[in-house]
Amino acid sequence: MKAETLKKRLDKNRPMTVVTIRIPEDVVEDLKRLAPLLGFSGYQPLIRAYIGQGLRADLERLENHTVSALIASLKRHGVSDEVIHEALSEVAHSS
Structure with missing residues (x-):
């Protein structure tokens, strides 16, 4: 998740x-x-937490799937593993 998106979520x-x-x-x-046993003020904040956890997990899974599909497509188009690795490193360092 991007830093700006995370800031908005928090x-x-x-x-x-x-x-x-x-x-x-x-x-x-x-x-x-x-809820009180887990430190929540009520059941509604607990429900929001459960929804948030599931949503973040699904979003991460979707993003990982998209990146994996992109990498596979690039390889099918003849892009070398080295170039893909360099590109992924650039993206990781710019985030």
Whole structure:
């Protein structure tokens, strides 16, 4: 994740929107019981944390898949491993 995107994600004052979701009562009760044990002020922040964790994992997986697909395509087009490695190093150092 890029540094600027990460800064935005960590901003506690970023805009929020209301979402309505149906969740089984027993799951909500478990969330309410678990939230304070995990250091959350309530079950809704815990739900947001769970969603955020899953979202970050999926975004990372998607980004890694995209990079892997790009590398494979470059190799099929005759780009050498050395050139690909140099390009990846440049990108890593510029982030």
